[in-house]
Amino acid sequence: MSSLGTYLKEMRNKCHLSLKDVQEQCGVTDSKLSKLERGKGKILSPQELKKLAHLYGIGIVPLYIMAGYLDESDLLAYQLVFDNAGLLNEEERQSVQTQINLLTKGRLVSKNDF
Numbered sequence: 121m122s123s124l125g126t127y128l129k130e131m132r133n134k135c136h137l138s139l140k141d142v143q144e145q146c147g148v149t150d151s152k153l154s155k156l157e158r159g160k161g162k163i164l165s166p167q168e169l170k171k172l173a174h175l176y177g178i179g180i181v182p183l184y185i186m187a188g189y190l191d192e193s194d195l196l197a198y199q200l201v202f203d204n205a206g207l208l209n210e211e212e213r214q215s216v217q218t219q220i221n222l223l224t225k226g227r228l229v230s231k232n233d234f
């Protein structure tokens with residue numbers, strides 16, 4: 121957890137935000153964030169981490185991994201499927217999504233199937 125706190129403090133400082141700025145802009149209290157940044161507080165909720173990620177302009181997945189909400193192994197299947205997907209433009213991504221939708225049509229399970 122201390123690595124998460126250290127990372128969040130680095131990102132907050134990089135954005136030139138005070139603890140009060142963060143509280144005003146995303147609702148995470150300054151005392152809660154300060155304790156986490158010093159390695160003494162409780163872990164933030166996934167929703168709070170998402171707000172911080174958006175405010176700091178950083179990815180949510182690394183925060184969820186550092187917080188213990190995700191394991192890197194949870195992402196392995198997705199990483200293999202989407203390897204180099206970042207090199208595609210929007211039109212290419214939509215084309216790939218259309219192909220995936222066609223290949224998986226009828227395979228999705230609804231809650232009523234259980």
